[in-house]
Amino acid sequence: MSAARVSQRISAIAESATLAVDAKAKALKAAGRPVIGFGAGEPDFPTPDYIVQAAIEAASQPKYHRYSPAGGLPELKKAIAEKTFRDSGYKADASQVLVTNGGKQAVYNTFATLVDPGDEVIVPTPFWTTYPEAIRLAGGVPVEVFAGPEQDYLVTVEQLEAAVTDRTKILLFVSPSNPTGSVYSPEQVADIGRWAASKGLWVVTDEIYEHLTYDGVPFTSIATAVPELGDKVVILNGVAKTYAMTGWRVGWMIGPADVIKAATNLQSHATSNVSNIPQIAALAAVSGPLTAVDEMKVAFDRRRKAIVAGLNAIDGVECPTPKGAFYVYADVRALLGKEFPTANGLVSPSTSAELAALILDEVEVAVVPGEAFGPSGYLRLSYALGDDDLATGVARLQDFLGQAK
Template identity: 90%
Template structure:
């Protein structure tokens, strides 16, 4: 290196990554709680239920078996890959061989592996917006270009084929499709799923579909997998999923990707150098979850449904807030554009927030309630709240928000 030449301490690639806004909000809320503050967090999408006992017991038993104390195949334990293939046929009607499955360290690694495997520098990926915060960052890390297609509350946060058509260029390679949606809770109808899938096939696009909220739907709405709704896609589909949301296993870190054999082989090669195998104990627990009953999720859904109705009613009671009723996942995505520019009395004097990020900061600072601003998921003007927390905390949190926002002038 020549004299006087300086280099950045952090690479441009990593410096360009935005922090996970949802985890940042959750961390701040937990830090304030640890400091003794009565903070209520609507930030992280994390069920407040314990992992079902039979899953925990499977992990305990596995921990005592020496065979699980050793390295295992980077792509996943054979018994778990088989369970994932069988579960996919059961729940999605999509038949795959266990060799088409890669077990990952949570759903996020499945997202990263997928885009790292499919995307070359300059490739464009269409992302229906609002989107989960990790998607565009994983695409950029792979050298890809996220192309946002925004659907607001006026259309139920659901993009149309016409919007997607307008976003296609000669560099478009992938459509990302998520239903039920994080952050909006929106769910596409079977007809909409099929229409979008057929359109993607007609353009020769890959479809990457995140199905992690497949079991969390309400009001008689059914989950539809684009892989089966649009057989025209052939093998240009990658399915992302995991046990975190369905079985209250967010901390266990087991996800997976399903795709054509060559893609899975390449992604497995990547993972063999990055992390190698997922913890064997956690894989055994995940296999127990997938082969066991769905009783636990059915019980959780009763609570989620009750909380969903309560939070929507509570937020819609605030002048300037419009909160559509979601039919999936465990989030509400409230439109707060009617409050921006209004005056709020705070401990530091009157404030007129011009963006939802400023409004979210005020809510945390003034009434100690953590919500995630729309800037984390796309345009400003919205806030996401997870209702996967206890009923008492939800009621108290909504009450505080109502009290503060209700004083807007």
């Protein structure tokens, strides 16, 4: 009997739905189609000049042409620790920092280091598409806890309590959230953190959108808010969203020294050091001012208000106003089962995946269906694209979805 060509472990991984949608949109654009892409969470701004200049200067220095420590350049690790204390009040030593190839490697390293086969990880849902795949790759079991729009996509302690078992090891906590843009209040963060501490759970918290909150809503780090969690916290972060550096691929994880040492050992075999030039660019970013993100936030806030108003003007679409990140998560359950006119006659999508495919085919607007993040019935749209594209895309959605019968 012939063996399978691809391992069961890897065959079970789902493709990143957000990257797949973005790739399809970009391919259609390259073919000359006027596609508007709401798929990828990628700021349309260039990386700030002073960060780019630091990379250019680093590229001419021979010392950066060589291998460097697998865990990250010492000066960058120190700067990340200092930046974390500056921005969230969480004190960590440079030895507690591992620099990774983007935030995704930080996610993978963390679950690979903490999870044994059969361990359960509570995953508030809707979730970013990579989390459950990284958990499964580590042999863990993601346990979804769904919070719908009626509770602003924010899970409660009661829901978490109902999900915990004797196999639960980790609570994943993300605020501001991708894909919903929801932000937990300081009180909610503290309540959830104290609950996790009382259960003896690890908390893995992704803080990559820490600087993107609106309407005066504060960012609250669960690691700082709940000191009784002790050394059972791992913080994930990176430069991608704050500094418009998605393509530079620099993230990090911060945790107890033994966990960071183990994750560094893993990375030493997987990829070794992150490319030195982007590390120096990241050093300039985290050591510098937050002026760039403050300027980008003005544009994001304007776009946030425009897209929420535009989507809520469509019958059958309910779109809560997000308080963070740069996404809206629209409830389109009322549109499923409706009939939409197309060149080939009436089409009636029964899932949000079918609706998203129909939207792309008919009006060339790329959105990500809820199936990528949890239950069907929702669409995620990133408003980190230009104002003109946003207006054009929303107008197309209004025209097409407004024909539902």
